[in-house]
Amino acid sequence: MDARRREVLKTGGGVLALAAAAGIIRPGEALAQEWNKAAFETKSVAETVKALGGSGSTPSSAIEITAPDIAENGAVVPIAVESKLPRTQALAILIEKNPNTLSADFEIPAGTDPFVSTRVKMGETSNVYALVIADGKYFHAVKEIKVTIGGCGG
């Protein structure tokens, strides 16, 4: 039963109704929160930007990434992103050399500060990108984080 459920989830949006009909997901619940499967399967920064609806992004000094230069434990790397760009709508954290580039994507409604802090896993030393969508345009900042012990072996 478990394998079947995973199969249903794997095929994504089209079969949500089917899943709901089978009583696996109650209607209304899953549909309210969508998940951009394509974006989370991307393997490069350019691909991720595209999957998030952009054609490219411009470097910006108005985006600040707060993270250690060297992370001793790749399983828990604290990363904070703050945007000073007016009308910031979304912040995303991309890790170039992870198996999948996109780590987290945050939607920032009006009234919420364009700031978010979280912790991510990094498999190896990599550039970390903060991608910001502000006023419909795409911007980014980048910071290299050196990892001494990778975070994927756990």
Place this chain on the structure above:
Amino acid sequence: MADPMRIRANMTGDKVEVKVLMAHEMETGLRRDAGGNAIPAHFIRNVSVTYGGKTVLSAQWGTSVSRNPFLHFRFNGGKPGEKVMITWLDNKGEKRTDEAVIAGGG
């Protein structure tokens, strides 16, 4: 049922500062167990935070968010004594909602 989230919501000036720790394994699906079998992915995909019926933050996550995820952000317009509600939903359809009362703070 997953363990409850630990949520702190404090006023700092006129903003509400929210810090959350969720209990979740955030398994990537890339690891193998001792027998060489792939451990299936199990991770939070959606997080939403609401205040007074309005969404103040929504997130989509991949497998590379750390185990027992931490989240920190700030929003305007909150009042002490009111509640912040947080919900997560994972790739297996498991779901958890917790709430916290906003503390006065400084």
